[in-house]
Amino acid sequence: MTIKLYQVDAFTNEVFRGNPAAVCPLEKWLPDEILQKIAAENNLSETAFIVQHNNKFEIRWFTPTIEVDLCGHATLAGAYVLFNYENYTQDKIEFYSPRSGQLTVTKNGTLLALNFPTDEFSEVELTGLLKATTDKTAIFAYKGxxxxxxxxxxEEDIITMKPDLSAIAQLAARGLIVTAKGNKNDFVSRFFAPAAGVNEDPVTGSAHTTLIPYWAGKLGKTTLTASQLSERHGTLYCRMLGNRVEIAGSAVLYLKGEINI
Structure with a gap:
């Protein structure tokens, strides 16, 4: 069996920047065991698998070790592939995730805008374990x-932060978002998910379903710009839309090939 494989750098317009994701368009769903093995072999933070049903697309995301509920950068990468390499001619793609429901991506020039549901989060106690996850002093803690x-x-705290990955892996969570007000952009962040097989994710769209509503409320703005300050760096253009958020960015193709299984 031969499967198409694309590797796309998302939330950037430069190769080797942003967040790399693998995208595999499928004619039908393969066994979960095979999907997980492909994701492990790709060894990227996420691989998106897409199956078309009429004019809509079912999408699922796998890290090298687990299937996840939502992934922004791999959805952006999947949309980029459909728009540019899989003969999809409309300006809006309707995705469906069995775990996260309806998701859309709209093309606006060189930007692709994700429309995702907002996270539900609340302030929690800043426990000893949470304090131990980094070498910086946190002000508040939240759980989504x-x-x-x-x-x-x-922002300097976020840039120079050294995470304790063993402590983060002990959290009863997919991962840890760290954030602060930005110097040039509205806010900055980083994201660590060692328990999900991703020590640091370069640019995390799904984390912004928490970050956008938090900072929109904090700053009194509905349109925001954000930077994720990983080594690869990424820029996100964000809007608050009631109980949903828009997360927009660019993407660029790195690789096109085939998987033989």
Whole structure:
């Protein structure tokens, strides 16, 4: 069996920047065991698998070790592939995730805009374990559906932060978002998910379903710009839309090939 494989750098317009994702368009769903083995072999933070049903697309995401509920950068990468390499001619793609429901991606020039549901999160106690996850002093802690989020004093805290991955792996969560107000952009962040097989994710669209509503409320704005300050770096253009968020960015193709299984 031969399967198409694309590797796309998302939330950037430069190769080797942003967040790399693998995209595999399928004619039909393969066994979960095979999907997980492909994702492990790709060894990227996420591989997106897409199956077309009429004019809509079912999408699932796998890290090298688990299937996840939502992945922004791999959805952006999947849309980029459909728009540019799989003969999809409309300006809006309707995705469906069995775990996250209806998701759309709209093409607006060189930007692709994800429309995702907002996370549900609340402030929690800043426990000893949460304090131990980094070498910086957090101000507040929050817990969403899948992640913890820690707020820090400055962008410099986020840039120079050294995470304790063993402590983060002990959290009862997919991963840890760290964030602060930005110097040039509205806010900055990083994301660590060692328990999901991703020590640091370069640019995390799904984390922004928590970050956008938090910072929109904090700053009193509905349109925001964001930077994820990983080594690869990424830029996101964000809007608050009631109980949903728009997360827009660019993408660029790195690789096109075939998997033989």
């Amino acid at each position: 559906k899948t992640d913890y989020m820690l707020l820090f004093n400055s």
